[in-house]
Amino acid sequence: MKKYFVIGNPIDHSLSPKLHNYWLRENNINAIYEKKKIDEKDIQSIISEIKEKKINGINVTVPFKKAVIPYLDKLSPEAELTQSVNTIILMDNNLVGYNTDISGFTKAIKDLNFKIEGKKIFILGAGGVVPSIIFALNKMNVSEIIISNRTRQKADDLKTQFKILNVIDWGDLPKFDVIINATSLGLNDEVINLNFSDVGENKLFYDVIYNPGLTNFLKEGKKLGNQSENGKLMFVYQAAHAFKLWHGIEPIIKNETLKLLEND
Ligand code: ATR
Numbered sequence: 001m002k003k004y005f006v007i008g009n010p011i012d013h014s015l016s017p018k019l020h021n022y023w024l025r026e027n028n029i030n031a032i033y034e035k036k037k038i039d040e041k042d043i044q045s046i047i048s049e050i051k052e053k054k055i056n057g058i059n060v061t062v063p064f065k066k067a068v069i070p071y072l073d074k075l076s077p078e079a080e081l082t083q084s085v086n087t088i089i090l091m092d093n094n095l096v097g098y099n100t101d102i103s104g105f106t107k108a109i110k111d112l113n114f115k116i117e118g119k120k121i122f123i124l125g126a127g128g129v130v131p132s133i134i135f136a137l138n139k140m141n142v143s144e145i146i147i148s149n150r151t152r153q154k155a156d157d158l159k160t161q162f163k164i165l166n167v168i169d170w171g172d173l174p175k176f177d178v179i180i181n182a183t184s185l186g187l188n189d190e191v192i193n194l195n196f197s198d199v200g201e202n203k204l205f206y207d208v209i210y211n212p213g214l215t216n217f218l219k220e221g222k223k224l225g226n227q228s229e230n231g232k233l234m235f236v237y238q239a240a241h242a243f244k245l246w247h248g249i250e251p252i253i254k255n256e257t258l259k260l261l262e263n264d
Helices: 016-026 039-053 077-082 101-111 132-139 152-161 216-223 231-248 255-259
Strands: 002-010 031-037 055-061 087-091 096-097 120-125 145-149 165-167 177-181 203-205 225-230
Touching: 002 016, 002 039, 016 031, 016 231, 039 055, 039 087, 039 096, 055 231, 077 096, 077 101, 087 231, 096 231, 101 132, 101 231, 120 132, 132 145, 132 152, 132 203, 145 152, 152 165, 152 231, 203 216, 216 225, 231 255
Parallel strands: 002 031, 002 055, 120 145, 120 177, 145 165, 177 203, 203 225
Antiparallel strands: 055 087, 087 096
């Protein structure tokens, strides 16, 4: 039986096993997908198990998307440009790192009834998934990307990688058309301490968090008459792309698939 893992720390919250195992069953693939909490020192040995064919593929989540790179033989162009890997596969005996967060985010945004081209984007946070979001937004021809992070240095570091960025202090709220919460604030009912009362209408509030489905940030956006979307489809699309890379099959995404991820 083939074996797949998602590695990260923490990993308890991950719904990837639920989704992948569902698609594996649906496609009659004799494989299992599990989550594994690891420490940085374990990265090399778990990745080497792919080369030894004891493991067939790995998804990588917070905080190891960059840390896995030195142990890989090749990177896809997107993984190279973002220095972020979330899917590992063995191809012609080479360990190859892919980034499916970019396609996941892009597809999720394209599904929305919101024209993103030419829009002014404000990103909160500078963690593991943010380079992928910036890369995707750039490709979608947004007009400006402003970013703010509690630890400003991390946002400044991203600017050396993505010249389009405009870094502002944590706590400041610029004018925007789209605001993206890419912090972990909201996972445990936290509030983001910004005064949104003057942002106006017809904006998009997008939260990368999908569990809970309605964070305080999204509630606030809704209350002010704006469109609010959580990260569930981004999560499902990145998983579908990883599934396609490993199994060569595009999994079907239907309402039942999305229901799997509720109330967990
Ligand atoms: P990592 O930073 O390890 O990649 P992440 O979950 O991808 O982890 O990112 C967490 C994000 O949430 C970071 O932008 C983090 O800000 P810092 O870089 O300052 O740590 C942000 N974050 C977490 N807790 C926060 C808090 N209480 N207030 C503001 N931002 C917070």
